[in-house]
Amino acid sequence: MAANNNFEKITIEAIQQTFNTLQTVKGTLSQKGWFPATSGNMSVRIKCSSIEQNQPIIAITSSGKDKSVHTPEDFLLVNLDGNLVFPSTLKPSAETLVHTAIYKLIPNCQAVFHVHTIYNNLISDLYGDQGKVTFMKQEMIKAFDLWKEDASISVPIIENFSCIPKLAEEIGRVIQPGVPGVLIRNHGIYVWGNSDFTAKRHLEAFEFLFEYQIKKFFLQKF
Ligand SMILES: CSCCC(=O)C(=O)COP(=O)(O)O
Ligand SMILES: [Zn+2]
Numbered sequence: 001m002a003a004n005n006n007f008e009k010i011t012i013e014a015i016q017q018t019f020n021t022l023q024t025v026k027g028t029l030s031q032k033g034w035f036p037a038t039s040g041n042m043s044v045r046i047k048c049s050s051i052e053q054n055q056p057i058i059a060i061t062s063s064g065k066d067k068s069v070h071t072p073e074d075f076l077l078v079n080l081d082g083n084l085v086f087p088s089t090l091k092p093s094a095e096t097l098v099h100t101a102i103y104k105l106i107p108n109c110q111a112v113f114h115v116h117t118i119y120n121n122l123i124s125d126l127y128g129d130q131g132k133v134t135f136m137k138q139e140m141i142k143a144f145d146l147w148k149e150d151a152s153i154s155v156p157i158i159e160n161f162s163c164i165p166k167l168a169e170e171i172g173r174v175i176q177p178g179v180p181g182v183l184i185r186n187h188g189i190y191v192w193g194n195s196d197f198t199a200k201r202h203l204e205a206f207e208f209l210f211e212y213q214i215k216k217f218f219l220q221k222f
Contacts, residue, residue: 010048010050015046015048018045018046018059019074019075021196022059022061023074025113025196026042026070026074027070028200029067029113029200030067033117034115034116035067035068038064041061041096041099041114042111042112043061043093044059044196045058045103045111056103057077057078057079058099058100060075060076060077060078060093060099061092062076063092063093064091064094076092078096078100080100080103080104082100094164095114095164097165098112098114098164098190099112099114100168101168101171102171102190106175109192109194110195110196110198111192111193111199112190112191113200114191115189115203115207117188117210119211120188120207120210121186121188122214124183124186128159128185131156132154132155133157133183134152134154135155135209135213136151136152136153140208140212143202143204143205144179144180154176154179155189155206156174156175156176156183157182157185158170158171158174158182158183158184171190180192180198180202181202189203189206191206
């Protein structure tokens with residue numbers, strides 16, 4: 001009985017810790033204006049040996065919430081099939097299957113963040129026909145652990161399929177090794193990492209590169 005209580009304590013602590021992490025990152029990204037009009041979603045894998053022995057469990061944002069406010073209903077637990085771990089009247093993100101597809105495909109993926117921003121939307125549309133956008137000669141590329149002087153990074157761009165399983169399938173088709181993100185045309189970006197810290201760093205680096213590219217484009221034109 002004592003062992004069982006201990007198991008539950010460790011599990012509940014791991015879940016609470018993950019919810020706290022999500023809440024903190026959600027607050028930071030929200031202050032940047034990266035979750036307009038309830039858009040965007042986030043997930044973090046629960047790190048707990050007693051859970052991981054069975055099936056990975058993901059803490060994910062509830063669907064349709066205003067991400068700029070914190071409520072007790074902000075996060076839910078799903079398994080890698082996208083099903084709720086505990087019954088709830090709340091719904092997990094409508095894009096849960098994109099998250100679970102990324103966890104299944106990327107070894108050691110611990111966090112997946114998705115935001116809609118003006119800059120990622122503009123980049124996705126300007127370069128959408130090419131299916132990718134490439135960045136080079138930028139110090140910020142080091143945020144992706146690319147340290148060579150001539151390093152470049154090409155971010156895949158897919159069309160914005162309204163069918164979420166199709167969207168998840170397409171993301172799986174274009175994912176590139178060493179490139180922790182995929183743009184969805186006129187929708188937003190999915191970014192991941194082997195920790196919440198790394199996923200956030202990747203997201204901020206992508207958004208920096210997108211903003212730089214758009215501003216440079218307009219400065220050169222006018
Ligand atoms: C105006 S947001 C449209 C849905 C979307 O793209 C999104 O990122 C938010 O969906 P969720 O179900 O995760 O709230
Ligand atoms: Zn979205």
